[in-house]
Amino acid sequence: MNTLEQPRVWDRRRSEKKRRVALVDGLADGKVIPTGSIVAALESLIGCGDRVVMEGNNQKQADFLSRSLAKVDPQRVNNLHMIMPSVGRSEHLDLFERGIARKLDFSFSGPQSLRISQLLEDGQLEIGAIHTYIELYARLFVDLSPHVALVAGYKADRKGNLFTGPSTEDTPALVEAAAFHDGIVIAQVNELVEDESELPRVDIPGSWVDFIVVADRPFFIEPLFTRDPRLIKPVHVLMAMMAIRGIYERHQVQSLNHGLGFNTAAIELLLPTYGERLGLKGRICRHWALNPHPTLIPAIESGWVESVHCFGGELGMEEYIRARPDVFFTGRDGSLRSNRAFCQLAGQYAVDMFIGSTLQVDGDGHSSTVTRGRLAGFGGAPNMGHDPHGRRHPTPAWLDLLQTDSPLERGKKLVVQMVETWQAGGKPTFVETLDAVQVAKDTGMPLAPVMIYGDDVTHVLTEEGIAYLYKAGSLEERRAVLAAVAGVTPVGLKADPSATARFRERGLVAFPEDLGVERSEATRSLLAAKSVADLVTWSGGLYNPPARFRSW
């Protein structure tokens, strides 16, 4: 060893954190940064090129911190590498337009998908990768370890103890990654209290949190998972009846996740009516990894549901959940404790089935919500919408998909795509080539952004019928089976009627009549609740829908 060499330094991150925290000594009162000083504080606490986690979740947004970060001087803070579960707000992208941030790693970008595409095209934004939720959290502990985490909660005390309320969502995963690798954790809260005794519960311990700032207004939260039963159409009811008979009942699906949409809302509302009549209560749909969908209330009230673990909260469901602690996961204070990281893991490893919708499906069953000019991202669907090869515990549904007698074959998770063959507005769902392929070429991505890969899809359900893809013996047969239910789309028009008849005989395809589903019964009168007001009635007045969902 060369004795002239400087002794190696092992605590650069810790020293750097100490240096920055000392810079705001004069600004902060202990851990509390005054609301009006947040921009100045961020300019001291964040360095150029830092990896910054911004808590933009599916529902909860650290919007005071994101608006404040967009106001820092780009001369002082620039080239940030933003890591965000969800890019949902316009200021998230102002960061890039103003030159404060440069690179983006994210999961989901629903409402901002168009602008992300434009910024990318204009060279103002560079994308690391589009992730699934668990994948993004995982990278926070590997190669995307954050220098700063900006998060949101309802209340904090002066020691930094944080109460996130029902929308804990991503906060624990994001904070842990920063707090235990000398990152700086800054939390915005709606309310500051003096002491822990005034917090309903502690979701994040104060020793993990470096700074607290009271937001100028309560954090933004979006009721994303409320579907008004009035908008459920007879065709949704028909597809829901087919799902219950041809998938839930057939495979004895006891634990599941429902993607968002009117199709799955219709299934939830058919359990207490159609499902009850089929004698399925207690045999299917007992355990859920699900956001608190208001449309699940009638099934819960009718005794179908044993447990629901939630990714996030849902506005208006707070008091209902508080009154049903046997079903929902709640804190000692009685309010919901959601946790996206754990719920995603539950949806990946512990449920029998994922069922969801998508915008495009190709002839191989690959699906994507990325369409031309829109980089929508993935969110959590791919985590739940695949067969996790690390699973080992058997359940009746998982075993029901075995195709051979081999003692070495593994069971399979059910991954169901439930789509109408055409969408309103004249767009076919089944297409020759996913738009995602062209989007990848246009933006220089190494892979097309596929939501769920065809080889993970076990069933495709349309208004025409169900394709039992997992039973297909070859790739060619898979394509033909899928085409049989793809209607008059470019994919479906290739179907050969005589082949379809043979598939129906062999049980690879089922039409409504093969499942004992009467099309004439597919009316809205089968829905357990026909309006949001009906849901309120089912809940005994405990569900308190946001104003936009009230017609009264």
Add this chain to the structure above:
Amino acid sequence: MEKLQFSFPAGPPAQGRVLAGVVGSGDLEVLVEPGQPGQTRVAVNTSVDGCAWLWQAVLERTFTDPGAAALAVEINDFGATPGVVGMRIHQALSELNLAGKA
């Protein structure tokens, strides 16, 4: 607004009349009456222009049997998807079968 006419080979005239669906946004009404012997005729009034090939494809799949009862079908469409069109026609036809047996 577009008016379209289609015809398909069929057998003797059907018995009875039936109505399925409603002319609401994204939906359609299907009126079925007995047709002329040997031919099922479908008259479509649709709010969406330029989709004649799609109607042809949907109807072709339904009226495949040249021995089936001849119908006179009137469709009043307010932007229904092909899936909804297929479902409503099936509903009308299955009700007609029931009505015929009674």
